Amino acid sequence: MTPDTVVIGAGLAGLTCALRLTEGGCKVAVVAAGAGSLHLGGATIDILGYDPAVVTSPAAALGSFIRSHPGHPYMRVAPSLWAGALEWLRARCEPLHLTGSLDENLMLPTAAGALKPSALAPRSLAAGDLGSGGKLALVSFSALKDFYPRLAAANLNRAQPGPTERVEARAIDLHGTVAGEADPGTLRLARAFEEAAFRDEIVARLKGRIEPGERVGFPAVLGLHRSPEVVAELAERIGEAVFEIPTLPPSIPGMRLHALLNRALRKAGGRVVMGASVVSSASHNGRLEAVSTDTGSRRSSHGARDFVVATGGVSAGGVTLDSSWRFKESALDLPLAGVPPPGTERFCADVFGSHPVSRVGVAVDEEWRPLDADGRVVYNNVRVCGATLAGAEPHKEMSGNGISLVTGYAVADAILRS
Amino acid sequence: MTIDIRASLDHCVKCTICETHCPVSAATPLFPGPKYVGPQAERFRSEEASVDDSLDYCSGCGICSQVCPQGVKIAEINSRARARMKAQRGVPLRDRVIARPSVSARLATPVAPLANAALANPVLRCLVEAVMGVHRKAPLPRFTSRPFQTRQRQRSAADSFRAKSAKVVYFHGCGVNFFEPRLGEMAVAVLERNGFEVIVPPQDCCGLPLQSNGLFSEARTYVRRLASNLAPYARAGLPIVSTSTSCSLMLKREAHEILGEDSEELAVVSEQMFDICELLADLLGRGELDRRFGEVSLTVPYHAPCQQRGHGIGSPALDLLELIPGLEVVEQEAQCCGIAGTYGLKKEKYDIAMAVGRPLFESISELGASIAACDSETCRWQIAHATGVPVVHPIELLHRAYVGEQ
Numbered sequence: 001m002t003p004d005t006v007v008i009g010a011g012l013a014g015l016t017c018a019l020r021l022t023e024g025g026c027k028v029a030v031v032a033a034g035a036g037s038l039h040l041g042g043a044t045i046d047i048l049g050y051d052p053a054v055v056t057s058p059a060a061a062l063g064s065f066i067r068s069h070p071g072h073p074y075m076r077v078a079p080s081l082w083a084g085a086l087e088w089l090r091a092r093c094e095p096l097h098l099t100g101s102l103d104e105n106l107m108l109p110t111a112a113g114a115l116k117p118s119a120l121a122p123r124s125l126a127a128g129d130l131g132s133g134g135k136l137a138l139v140s141f142s143a144l145k146d147f148y149p150r151l152a153a154a155n156l157n158r159a160q161p162g163p164t165e166r167v168e169a170r171a172i173d174l175h176g177t178v179a180g181e182a183d184p185g186t187l188r189l190a191r192a193f194e195e196a197a198f199r200d201e202i203v204a205r206l207k208g209r210i211e212p213g214e215r216v217g218f219p220a221v222l223g224l225h226r227s228p229e230v231v232a233e234l235a236e237r238i239g240e241a242v243f244e245i246p247t248l249p250p251s252i253p254g255m256r257l258h259a260l261l262n263r264a265l266r267k268a269g270g271r272v273v274m275g276a277s278v279v280s281s282a283s284h285n286g287r288l289e290a291v292s293t294d295t296g297s298r299r300s301s302h303g304a305r306d307f308v309v310a311t312g313g314v315s316a317g318g319v320t321l322d323s324s325w326r327f328k329e330s331a332l333d334l335p336l337a338g339v340p341p342p343g344t345e346r347f348c349a350d351v352f353g354s355h356p357v358s359r360v361g362v363a364v365d366e367e368w369r370p371l372d373a374d375g376r377v378v379y380n381n382v383r384v385c386g387a388t389l390a391g392a393e394p395h396k397e398m399s400g401n402g403i404s405l406v407t408g409y410a411v412a413d414a415i416l417r418s
Numbered sequence: 419m420t421i422d423i424r425a426s427l428d429h430c431v432k433c434t435i436c437e438t439h440c441p442v443s444a445a446t447p448l449f450p451g452p453k454y455v456g457p458q459a460e461r462f463r464s465e466e467a468s469v470d471d472s473l474d475y476c477s478g479c480g481i482c483s484q485v486c487p488q489g490v491k492i493a494e495i496n497s498r499a500r501a502r503m504k505a506q507r508g509v510p511l512r513d514r515v516i517a518r519p520s521v522s523a524r525l526a527t528p529v530a531p532l533a534n535a536a537l538a539n540p541v542l543r544c545l546v547e548a549v550m551g552v553h554r555k556a557p558l559p560r561f562t563s564r565p566f567q568t569r570q571r572q573r574s575a576a577d578s579f580r581a582k583s584a585k586v587v588y589f590h591g592c593g594v595n596f597f598e599p600r601l602g603e604m605a606v607a608v609l610e611r612n613g614f615e616v617i618v619p620p621q622d623c624c625g626l627p628l629q630s631n632g633l634f635s636e637a638r639t640y641v642r643r644l645a646s647n648l649a650p651y652a653r654a655g656l657p658i659v660s661t662s663t664s665c666s667l668m669l670k671r672e673a674h675e676i677l678g679e680d681s682e683e684l685a686v687v688s689e690q691m692f693d694i695c696e697l698l699a700d701l702l703g704r705g706e707l708d709r710r711f712g713e714v715s716l717t718v719p720y721h722a723p724c725q726q727r728g729h730g731i732g733s734p735a736l737d738l739l740e741l742i743p744g745l746e747v748v749e750q751e752a753q754c755c756g757i758a759g760t761y762g763l764k765k766e767k768y769d770i771a772m773a774v775g776r777p778l779f780e781s782i783s784e785l786g787a788s789i790a791a792c793d794s795e796t797c798r799w800q801i802a803h804a805t806g807v808p809v810v811h812p813i814e815l816l817h818r819a820y821v822g823e824q
Contacts, residue, residue: 034486036487040434185434187438249433250435266749274727275727295670295731297691298688300731
C-alpha cells in the first residue's frame with residue numbers, strides 16, 4: 001500500500017490526525033519510534049487551565065490567551081474547529097463517556113491532592129470533580145507504592161475550589177497484600193479489579209467504612225478495558241458515587257484511551273509501523289518525497305503525497321537537545337523556533353516556572369506547514385502538530401493533550417481540504 | 419555492538435510503556451515485567467552473574483523493544499543476560515534438543531509416520547514430559563517424509579519453466595523443509611507466477627532456537643554456516659526471500675544485535691533478506707505484481723506475529739490479501755499467541771504461553787472463521803492447537819487466489 005499520508009508519531013496528536021484522515025478516505029500509515037506517551041498521562045483533555053490564574057471557562061479565556069501569546073499553537077486553530085475536535089474525540093471514545101466541555105473546566109483531584117482544571121475527562125475521573133466541593137473518602141492500598149491518599153487528602157483539605165464550597169477529604173487504609181502480591185503495580189491492580197472475586201473482597205473490606213454522602217475515590221485502577229462496568233458495579237454495591245484519580249505511570253486511563261484510538265484506527269483501515277525511527281528523508285523542489293526508517297538490516301522507504309510530523313517535543317524525543325546545547329527536530333531536521341540564544345537561560349529554577357526550552361519547536365504557517373527563520377515554508381506537503389509545535393508551555397498552561405488533540409484534528413482538516 | 423545494546427539501557431526513563439505492552443507479565447506474576455528484568459536488573463548484572471531467575475520467564479517476543487519510545491533494546495538485553503545465566507547454571511538437555519529442529523527432523527524424517535504416531539500418543543507424550551520436560555499438550559508439528567529440499571530436487575525442469583525476468587533465492591528454513599513442505603511449494607509457485615526464477619540452495623537451521631535458549635556459541639556456528647551459504651547470492655545482488663518471519667529476522671538483525679555477529683557475509687545477507695510478503699508488496703508498490711486473482715470467499719482472521727512486527731516493515735500481508743476478491747481479512751488486535759518459538763513447549767511454561775495467547779484465541783474463535791492466517795510457523799501451530807482452527811501462511815491464500823484464477 002502506498003499511503004496518501006505518512007504520519008510520524010503515535011501519540012495523541014498522531015493518532016488523532018491519522019484516524020481522522022483515515023475516516024476522511026485517506027490511506028494512512030503511522031510510522032512511530034515507539035508507542036507514544038498516552039500511557040503516561042491521565043487521559044484528561046486539558047485545553048487551558050491557567051492564564052496565569054486558574055481558568056474556569058476555556059471558551060471564555062481562549063481569545064485573550066491567544067492574543068497575549070503570539071506564536072502559540074492555538075493561534076492557528078480556526079475558531080470553528082474547537083468544539084468539533086472535542087465532539088469528535090467524545091464519539092471515538094464512547095466507552096469512556098468523556099465528560100465536560102469547552103465552557104467549563106472540571107476541577108479534578110490529582111494524586112498529590114491538587115486540583116487540576118480539565119475541559120474533558122473520562123466519566124470515572126470526572127465523577128471526582130470538586131468544582132463545587134464535597135466530601136471524599138480516598139481508598140488507599142498500602143501495598144501500592146505509587147499512591148498516597150493521606151497526602152492527597154491533607155492537600156485537598158487545604159484546597160479552595162470556590163468562595164463558599166469546601167472539600168473534606170479523608171483516607172481509608174486497606175492494609176496487606178493485594179491479589180496475593182506485596183508489591184503490585186497499578187497494572188496488576190487494574191487486572192485484579194476485572195475479577196469478580198477481587199471486587200467482592202474490596203467491597204467487603206469497605207463495608208461500614210463509608211459515610212453517607214461521601215464520594216469514594218480510588219487510584220485509577222478500576223479495571224483495564226472493562227472499567228465502565230467495574231466502576232458502575234462498585235458504585236452500586238458501595239452505595240455512593242465512585243471515582244478514580246490518575247496515578248504515576250503507567251496510567252491506566254491513558255492505556256484505555258490508547259487502546260480505543262488504536263483499535264479505531266486499525267478498524268478504519270489505517271496502518272501502524274511500530275519501532276521505526278525516521279533516520280533520513282528525500283525531497284525535491286520543496287516537496288518531501290519519502291522518509292526512511294531503520295529496520296536493522298537496511299533502510300525502509302515510506303513515500304506519500306502528504307506527511308505529518310507528530311513526534312512530540314523535548315520530553316518525547318521529537319525535539320532533541322544534545323550535550324553541546326544544540327536543539328534538533330529529530331525526524332526531518334526542520335528549523336526550530338524559540339531556541340534560547342547562546343548565553344541565555346534554558347531553564348529556570350522553579351519547576352513549575354517558565355522554562356524557555358519548553359517553547360522550542362517548529363513554527364508553522366496557517367496551513368500548519370513548517371517555516372524557516374525567515375518565515376518561508378520549508379516543505380509544501382509537510383504539516384506539524386502536537387508537542388512538536390513551537391510556542392507553548394503545556395505544563396504551565398495545562399494545555400498538553402488539548403494542543404495534541406486540537407492541532408492533530410486541525411492538521412487532518414487542512415489535508416482533507418487540500 | 420555489545421556495548422551499544424547494553425548501553426541503550428541508559429536511555430530508559432522508567433516510563434513503563436514496555437510494562438503496559440508486555441504480554442507475559444500480563445499472564446503470570448512469575449515474570450515481573452520488561453522494565454524490571456531488563457534495564458533495571460541489568461545494572462546489577464556483571465558478566466558472570468544474574469541476580470534474578472525471573473529473567474528465564476521472558477519469552478523473547480520483542481514487543482517491549484518495539485514500543486519503547488526511547489530506543490532501549492530491552493528484549494535484546496534480556497536475551498543476552500539469559501545466555502550468561504544459562505552459561506553459568508547449565509542448560510537442560512530438553513532445551514538442547516528442542517533448540518535443534520534440523521537435527522531431530524533428520525532423525526525423524528526417514529521414519530516420519532512412526533515418529534508422528536509416537537508424538538500423537540498421549541501415553542508417550544506423558545513419558546516425554548516426565549523425562550524431557552516438553553509439555554504433554556504442547557503443539558508439535560508433524561514431520562514430512564518428503565522434505566521440501568527433496569521435492570525441489572525431484573521437480574522436473576518443465577515444472578518450473580516460465581518466462582523469467584529475475585532470480586530470487588528462497589530461504590525456506592526448517593519449518594518448510596521438515597514440517598510444511600507444501601507451503602514451500604506454494605511460495606515457489608507464487609514467486610514464479612510473478613516472473614521470478616527461484617533458486618533453492620542447500621541450507622540448514624539459522625540458529626534462532628539455540629539463541630533463544632541461551633546457547634549462543636552453538637547458534638553462532640549455525641548462523642555463520644548459513645550466512646556463508648547464502649552470501650554468494652547476496653553479493654550477486656539477488657534478493658533472498660523467506661516464509662519464516664522469525665528466521666529471516668535472525669538473519670536481518672538478531673544475529674548481529676544479540677549474538678554480536680559482525681561478519682561481512684552476514685551483513686551482505688542481512689541487506690538482501692526479505693520477508694516474502696515484503697518482497698511481493700514492494701512489487702505491488704512498483705506496479706509489477708501479478709494481480710489476476712480469482713475469488714476466495716472467506717473471512718480470515720490475520721495475526722501479525724511478534725517477530726513479523728519486529729521487521730519494522732508494517733503489514734505487507736494485509737496489503738496483499740486485500741487485493742483478493744471475496745476475501746475479508748480481520749486484523750487481530752491481540753498481540754501475541756504465547757508460543758515464542760520453543761517457550762510454550764516447555765513443561766513449566768506451557769500454561770503461561772496458553773494464557774498469553776488467550777485474547778487472540780478467543781478473538782479468533784468468536785469470529786467463527788474456518789481458517790486463520792499468520793506468517794510464523796510456531797505461531798500457526800500454537801493458534802491451531804488452541805482454537806482448532808487451521809492456520810495458514812498468507813502466501814497460501816495468495817496461492818489459492820492465483821490457482822482459482824487459472
